[in-house]
Amino acid sequence: MxxxxxxxxxxxxxxxxxxxxxxxxxxxxxxxxxxxxxxxxxxxxxxxxxxxxxxxxxxxxxxxxxxxxxxxxxxxDMVLFFVPAVLAVLDHRELLGLVGLKVLVVILGSTLAVMGVTGLAVDLCYRKR
Known part of the structure; x- marks a missing residue:
């Protein structure tokens, strides 16, 4: 050894x-x-x-x-953290209708906005470097 x-x-x-x-x-x-x-x-x-x-x-x-x-x-194992969220949706049936569609649009829009701003910030940092 x-x-x-x-x-x-x-x-x-x-x-x-x-x-x-x-x-x-x-x-x-x-x-x-x-x-x-x-x-x-x-x-x-x-x-x-x-x-x-x-x-x-x-x-x-x-x-x-x-x-x-x-x-x-x-x-x-990150997917296991999302199981409670899926079960919560099943408890609230109103999320499966028009309200759920509106919530989905807001979530997708905000996710795309965050990804876009993050990408632009990283690109700007690389260009300054």
Missing amino acids: PNYSINARLQRFAHRNKPLQLALVLSFWFAGQLMVRLTSAPIPGGVAGMLLVLLLFATRRLSILSIRRGAEWLIS
Whole structure:
């Protein structure tokens, strides 16, 4: 067995352990929630947590390998988070008629608007670079 330092062994363990990485991702979300509650900031806690992760990435205090597998695991099971929403629609039959069609148009329109503005912002940033 190679002679690794304890820090290297812990790092290697963290880079291969999905549940540990998932716990790390969730801890960033929880830290963001806590920061927002303590400061009464007008942003969601999840966004604050993502900004914290971005800051740690930018300062190279956190490696992408430290949360990659956990984040991929979370994203792969993301469809399970939408099951309650589908069941809620089945409880409210009025959403299956004209009201539901109006809601669908608003959701699709706002999604397209967000995607378009995000694409334009990324394009503008690349052009300035």
